[in-house]
Structure formats: C-alpha cells, structure tokens
Amino acid sequence: MQEPTTAERLLIIDDDEMFCHVLNRAMSRRGFEVLVAHDSEQALSLARQHRPELATLDLKLEHDSGLKLLPELMEAVPECRVVVLTGYSSIATAVEAIKLGAVNYLCKPADADEVLAAFEKETGDPEAEVAEQPPSINRLAWEHIQKVLQENDGNISATARALGMHRRTLQRKLQKRPVRR
The missing domain is CATH 3.40.50.2300 (Response regulator)
Incomplete structure (x- = not known):
C-alpha cells in the first residue's frame, strides 16, 4: 500500500x-x-x-x-x-x-x-499455497473447539457442554496458543 x-x-x-x-x-x-x-x-x-x-x-x-x-x-x-x-x-x-x-x-x-x-488486498489469491499435508489431529481439535465456541457466542460453559468436557479443561485448552498445522 x-x-x-x-x-x-x-x-x-x-x-x-x-x-x-x-x-x-x-x-x-x-x-x-x-x-x-x-x-x-x-x-x-x-x-x-x-x-x-x-x-x-x-x-x-x-x-x-x-x-x-x-x-x-x-x-x-x-x-x-x-x-x-x-x-x-x-x-x-x-x-x-x-x-x-x-x-x-x-x-x-x-x-x-x-x-x-x-x-x-481486495481479491483472493488463486495462487495461494495449498498445504502438502493435512492439518494435524491437534490442529483439527483446536479448529473444532473454535467452531463450537463461535456457535455458542463465546459462552465457555455452553461450549464445554456441547463438547462433552469440563469447563475448566476447555478454559485451559483455550489459554494455549493454537496448534501449528
């Protein structure tokens, strides 16, 4: 720019x-x-x-x-x-x-x-690199947690219930940096 x-x-x-x-x-x-x-x-x-x-x-x-x-x-x-x-x-x-x-x-x-x-940047890049390997299981888990959290408007308790995990466990996972691909 x-x-x-x-x-x-x-x-x-x-x-x-x-x-x-x-x-x-x-x-x-x-x-x-x-x-x-x-x-x-x-x-x-x-x-x-x-x-x-x-x-x-x-x-x-x-x-x-x-x-x-x-x-x-x-x-x-x-x-x-x-x-x-x-x-x-x-x-x-x-x-x-x-x-x-x-x-x-x-x-x-x-x-x-x-x-x-x-x-x-105003348009997408059709030349963007496509990853050679699929995302790791840990990355997919992180993505899924983020999706469910978004669906529950950021509500930690509702997200933990939807994921079938304890709220504190979810809070600990969310405090960590996202997993690399």
Missing part, C-alpha cells in the same frame, strides 16, 4: 498495550494519523468521533470478542476497512470475520507492512 497522501486515520483496537505502541509508532512513521483503543467501548467512541478510514481489530479483547464488536464498528463507520488480527486464528473465526465485514484476517505477529498489505 502506498503511503497516504493526506493523513488517513487508522484505529488500532487491541488490549495488548505493547503491540499497540509498536504498531502505532510504525504506522505514524508511514504518515497515518493513529488512534488507539483498548476495549470495545473506547473503540466505538473513537470510531464515531473520528471516522477512521482503516482499523485493525484484535479478535480476542480482554473482556470482549472482536467478532461481536465488528458489526457495531461497521455500523458506526460503514466506509472503514477493517483487518482482524489474532494470535488465536481458526478457520471458523476467519470466515465469520469476513462475513461480518472485515476486508482481511491476519495471524499475529504481524508487522506494519503485512497490515498495510492486508488493507490493500
């Missing part, structure tokens, strides 16, 4: 203060006017007040789901292009993020250049 000719506004929505600081600095150096929000309420307030052209949205905010915030953000600023960022990627959440209006979905860690490229 080319550097903005006029200061485009970028809203960074993430509860990780260090990540926000690093991305804020990198994007400010590229000519963006950067706003930072650490929760849903602050994000919606800044979005309504400043009407950013671009936003990055963390999928897993401290007390909220980025997927729940996404429709409200799109309603507040329909012209805003949103890229969802997450350290907890899954196929289910990627599909939902796009359905809810995100223009792209990136796995953390992502640097400023990757974020800019995600905003710029």
Whole structure:
C-alpha cells in the first residue's frame, strides 16, 4: 500500500498495550494519523468521533470478542476497512470475520507492512499455497473447539457442554496458543 497522501486515520483496537505502541509508532512513521483503543467501548467512541478510514481489530479483547464488536464498528463507520488480527486464528473465526465485514484476517505477529498489505488486498489469491499435508489431529481439535465456541457466542460453559468436557479443561485448552498445522 502506498503511503497516504493526506493523513488517513487508522484505529488500532487491541488490549495488548505493547503491540499497540509498536504498531502505532510504525504506522505514524508511514504518515497515518493513529488512534488507539483498548476495549470495545473506547473503540466505538473513537470510531464515531473520528471516522477512521482503516482499523485493525484484535479478535480476542480482554473482556470482549472482536467478532461481536465488528458489526457495531461497521455500523458506526460503514466506509472503514477493517483487518482482524489474532494470535488465536481458526478457520471458523476467519470466515465469520469476513462475513461480518472485515476486508482481511491476519495471524499475529504481524508487522506494519503485512497490515498495510492486508488493507490493500481486495481479491483472493488463486495462487495461494495449498498445504502438502493435512492439518494435524491437534490442529483439527483446536479448529473444532473454535467452531463450537463461535456457535455458542463465546459462552465457555455452553461450549464445554456441547463438547462433552469440563469447563475448566476447555478454559485451559483455550489459554494455549493454537496448534501449528
């Protein structure tokens, strides 16, 4: 993506203060006017007040789901292009993020250049690499848990019941980073 000719506004929505600081600095150096929000309420307030052209949205905010915030953000600023960022990627959440209006979905860690490229990309890539091996059993289990969690609107107890596991066991599994493919 080319550097903005006029200061485009970028809203960074993430509860990780260090990540926000690093991305804020990198994007400010590229000519963006950067706003930072650490929760849903602050994000919606800044979005309504400043009407950013671009936003990055963390999928897993401290007390909220980025997927729940996404429709409200799109309603507040329909012209805003949103890229969802997450350290907890899954196929289910990627599909939902796009359905809810995100223009792209990136796995953390992502640097400023990757974020800019995600905003710029408007079509799919038919040349995208197809994995040589199918995902591992552990990865499939992670994907299934994420799908059931999404179906239960993030409710841990309902998800644990649906999966036939103890709630604490599910919470421990969700605290771990996703399994590599």
